[in-house]
Amino acid sequence: MIKLLxxxxxxLRKNKVFWLLTLFSIGLALFMTYMGYNxxxxxxxxxxxxxxxxxxSTMVGVVIAIFTSLFLGIEYSxxxxxxxxxxGHKRTNIYLSNLIITTITSLFSYILFLIVIASVxxxxxxxxxxPISKLIMLIGCIFITIIAYSSIFTFLVMIISNKTITxxxxxxxxxxxxxxxxxxxxxxxxxxxIESASITNGETGDIEMVKEPNPKYPSETKKKIYKTxxxxxxxxxxxxxxxxxxxxxKILPIYSFGIIVVFTGxxxxxxxxxELK
Amino acid sequence: MEYVLETNNLEKxxxxxxxxxxxxxxxxxxxxxxLIGKNGAGxxxxxxxxxxxxxxxxxxxxxxxxxxxxxxxxxxxxxxxIIETPSIYGEMTARDNLIEQYQLVGMPNFDGIDDLLKLVxxxxxxNKKAKNFSLGMKQxxxxxxxxxxxxxxxxxxxxxxxxxxxxxxxIRELILKLNKEKRITILISSHYLDELSKIATHYGFxxxxxxxxxxxxxxxxxxxxxxxxxxxxxxxxxxKYFEEHNITYEVMDSxxxxxxxxxxxxxxxxxxxxxxxxxxxxxxQEESLENxxxxxxxxxxxx
Numbered sequence: 001m002i003k004l005l006x007x008x009x010x011x012l013r014k015n016k017v018f019w020l021l022t023l024f025s026i027g028l029a030l031f032m033t034y035m036g037y038n039x040x041x042x043x044x045x046x047x048x049x050x051x052x053x054x055x056x057s058t059m060v061g062v063v064i065a066i067f068t069s070l071f072l073g074i075e076y077s078x079x080x081x082x083x084x085x086x087x088g089h090k091r092t093n094i095y096l097s098n099l100i101i102t103t104i105t106s107l108f109s110y111i112l113f114l115i116v117i118a119s120v121x122x123x124x125x126x127x128x129x130x131p132i133s134k135l136i137m138l139i140g141c142i143f144i145t146i147i148a149y150s151s152i153f154t155f156l157v158m159i160i161s162n163k164t165i166t167x168x169x170x171x172x173x174x175x176x177x178x179x180x181x182x183x184x185x186x187x188x189x190x191x192x193x194i195e196s197a198s199i200t201n202g203e204t205g206d207i208e209m210v211k212e213p214n215p216k217y218p219s220e221t222k223k224k225i226y227k228t229x230x231x232x233x234x235x236x237x238x239x240x241x242x243x244x245x246x247x248x249x250k251i252l253p254i255y256s257f258g259i260i261v262v263f264t265g266x267x268x269x270x271x272x273x274x275e276l277k
Numbered sequence: 278m279e280y281v282l283e284t285n286n287l288e289k290x291x292x293x294x295x296x297x298x299x300x301x302x303x304x305x306x307x308x309x310x311x312l313i314g315k316n317g318a319g320x321x322x323x324x325x326x327x328x329x330x331x332x333x334x335x336x337x338x339x340x341x342x343x344x345x346x347x348x349x350x351x352x353x354x355x356x357x358x359i360i361e362t363p364s365i366y367g368e369m370t371a372r373d374n375l376i377e378q379y380q381l382v383g384m385p386n387f388d389g390i391d392d393l394l395k396l397v398x399x400x401x402x403x404n405k406k407a408k409n410f411s412l413g414m415k416q417x418x419x420x421x422x423x424x425x426x427x428x429x430x431x432x433x434x435x436x437x438x439x440x441x442x443x444x445x446x447x448i449r450e451l452i453l454k455l456n457k458e459k460r461i462t463i464l465i466s467s468h469y470l471d472e473l474s475k476i477a478t479h480y481g482f483x484x485x486x487x488x489x490x491x492x493x494x495x496x497x498x499x500x501x502x503x504x505x506x507x508x509x510x511x512x513x514x515x516x517k518y519f520e521e522h523n524i525t526y527e528v529m530d531s532x533x534x535x536x537x538x539x540x541x542x543x544x545x546x547x548x549x550x551x552x553x554x555x556x557x558x559x560x561x562q563e564e565s566l567e568n569x570x571x572x573x574x575x576x577x578x579x580x
Binding site: 003004006007010011014015016074078079080082083084085086087088089090275276277 | 367
């Protein structure tokens with residue numbers, strides 16, 4: 001396993017996708033702080049630096065999907081997995097070492113973003129206003145969800161074995177998870193009543209606002225289902241963490257842990273049985 | 278005798294398609310074993326199984342005496358392999374690819390990399406990325422990568438496919454050098470028979486997933502010196518005569534028998550006629566590996 005990790009990190013250092021990811025994290029952090037600073041100057045906005053720290057989490061799934069499918073996809077297209085097996089590495093170790101490398105890289109990308117935001121954002125926008133313990137908890141949840149994302153996309157790469165197909169499916173899935181999360185949020189945030197205007201006097205044109213029950217307001221059962229789906233979905237978790245709207249934050253890492261165990265477990269079983277060409 | 282590689286009735290099925298059918302091969306230490314078969318004969322499937330990429334449906338194999346049902350993963354550390362295409366990271370240089378491989382096999386330092394690059398003739402590639410190498414250079418880098426762990430057994434699947442004549446010569450010389458100087462046992466699969474005949478010390482002929490003949494190059498050379506092809510109506514009588522007179526023969530089909538060795542044709546016919554053995558036709562032929570192979574697969578089909 002150590003040999004596989006050594007070789008993997010050596011390749012990472014020479015890999016273009018990794019350096020693009022690093023530049024993207026730094027560039028995005030700088031861009032966000034620049035835009036925030038502009039807003040302060042133009043409109044006198046008040047900006048909480050911690051909000052910027054959390055915002056990247058909503059799109060990190062797409063970034064992990066792109067990085068994992070391109071970095072690990074090469075393992076199949078360039079014959080590296082064949083090579084690793086034929087020189088006596090166990091399939092379990094190959095799978096886990098790839099998962100560890102993509103997870104550490106994804107976490108590194110987020111940490112780098114946080115460092116840039118903190119070192120540029122705090123001098124510009126002021127200190128963090130949220131209690132530090134709360135911020136650490138939120139960022140901790142983000143890290144666990146990043147591991148869950150890595151386990152999903154590593155699973156796809158190791159099972160599909162075609163770099164192009166994996167990249168397409170991974171990116172589509174990352175967007176799909178985001179849209180699914182937004183749909184769930186849409187349902188859950190539907191108001192119980194909606195107001196409609198009706199004209200009470202045609203001659204005078206008097207208008208009366210009438211409160212009516214919203215037909216799209218979900219039932220309690222439907223709410224529970226949508227809430228659970230939102231909590232399980234890594235993109236849903238990220239939206240809740242970034243929006244600080246998770247009523248029960250502690251449940252989210254449990255769902256993430258479940259995703260990690262299920263995807264890695266099933267991935268290992270399938271990869272061990274996989275007939276390689 | 279303990280073989281470097283031995284397969285016992287190896288079978289591989291994909292649904293109803295049998296790709297390997299009771300395949301038995303035996304590779305001695307120090308041999309250059311040429312695995313010959315047309316496209317689709319099962320060469321690559323056999324190599325994939327040996328290298329652990331696929332599992333056999335039935336049967337077993339041993340590498341250095343270790344059975345595939347026991348701790349075979351560890352023994353694979355003694356193997357270097359190129360399966361179909363070399364395992365190369367195109368975005369890296371030749372040196373970086375070797376550094377990567379050295380780490381994978383757990384070499385304590387990178388001291389041997391310069392020697393390996395020199396051995397395969399890639400010392401002067403500098404910062405050129407492997408994706409910009411010619412096919413021959415990629416193939417040689419693939420061999421260098423396969424050699425990184427100082428293997429005792431090298432498996433090369435179609436290593437000269439697509440190479441130009443110069444590339445073929447370079448690979449051939451490299452294989453001979455590795456076998457002679459480093460005493461590496463080599464399994465090389467190919468359908469370039471002429472090329473294989475220049476390096477192989479042993480041959481295994483694979484057809485429809487079965488090894489139909491294993492033969493050493495010495496024995497093959499003897500057979501290839503000369504051959505008489507007899508068309509007969511009563512092969513049993515002929516076979517009896519050949520057995521009695523220690524004549525090397527092979528029954529190719531119900532009416533054809535091949536006799537190997539150099540004979541005076543008129544004297545031979547005369548001897549046969551004394552025993553009332555009259556052949557309908559007799560042809561004299563100088564055999565090539567290609568002829569031998571074609572007759573062999575033709576013969577096996579008519580058995």
